[in-house]
Amino acid sequence: MxxxxxxxxxxxxxxxxxxxxxxxxxxxxxxxxxxxxxxxxxxxxxxxxxxxxxxxxxxxxxxxxxxxxxxxxxxxxxxxxxxxxxxxxxxxxxxxxxxxxxxxxxxxxxxxxRVSFSSLPLELAVKQVTGDGSRKIAVFEDPNCGYCKRLHQALKEVDNITVYTFLFPILSPDSTVKARNIWCAKDQAATWRAWMLDGQVPPEAVCDTPVDTVLALGRQLMVQGTPAIIFADGSRVNGALPLDALNQKLETVK
Incomplete structure (x- = not known):
């Protein structure tokens, strides 16, 4: 569009x-x-x-x-x-x-x-919890997105947060392969974190994935690039936020 x-x-x-x-x-x-x-x-x-x-x-x-x-x-x-x-x-x-x-x-x-956070199908997302997980964000991410990796560098310094990652492979066919391998891994969160933070390529795994459903959801929500961050109050930020800006935004979300 x-x-x-x-x-x-x-x-x-x-x-x-x-x-x-x-x-x-x-x-x-x-x-x-x-x-x-x-x-x-x-x-x-x-x-x-x-x-x-x-x-x-x-x-x-x-x-x-x-x-x-x-x-x-x-x-x-x-x-x-x-x-x-x-x-x-x-x-x-x-x-x-x-x-x-x-x-x-x-x-x-x-x-x-704005997006109704409670309406998001969070069961289709990779879930990572840090601390008490009281603060929540959902992020549309492509496994090969450099800005998404930059966001994760900031997120590792944030405590008491739950991150729901919707795997949104739009950059290349390899993104779709990585999304499948991550979703089908025995420990999705650990495999995703190892790839985004340490560059450890997800081992091959095969199963049914919700990738097509997530892609349709992203189109419905007009997600046009990654990362697209949705906060608990429904507000959205397109692109990676540096640590200070991310913390400031989380503090304003009620």
Missing amino acids: RTRLKGLLLALALAVSPVMVQAQTNDGGVVSATTEAGAVEATPDSVKKSFEDRFPGIQAKEVRRTPFAGLFEVQVGMDLLYTNATADYVMQGALIDAQNRRDLTAERLEELS
Whole structure:
């Protein structure tokens, strides 16, 4: 989905910095609204239809009104765009509440990325417990992910934590083989830890694995890279956290 969105943004000639783009007809002519700005009667449903008609093949998962009069938020996958009532213009960037000094786009993205921790199928994860295990995180990890190994270097310094690792092999066929060998090992946690921390290659083992189910779960949760860390409060961090940042985050989770 992210690749398709990037293709859309490229087609719209969007730069890296926030810009507004005027939609065009197939023959290159500019599409102009026939009503005064702000005079178009629109609902999220009508804007969704206008957007998808304007950009065939791009599905708007949700459209919402914003505090900015006449501006609508369009969710495409886990990305946010903004458009007017008739989808004549599309904008990528941060929507800022200047009066209250709030980044509304960042707040919305954080909300969209939240996961109900209690709904996760933790029985499909490799479980590691340190100390009393009172603090809990779930992590989507590829066995060959260098940033995941960096995360484990930090985790070995963290006490009283339970880590649920969803084996998420997306980087290479070898990742799938390692995921199978780790899941099928007699001691999953020890085998996983030995590989991630010490580079001890998991011995070959064969059994039924939940890898396909976990891959489907990751797609459902819009996991687009590893590690993806989900905290007990449902918040998510994409990428490895250094020790200080990890401890600080764990302290804020209630």
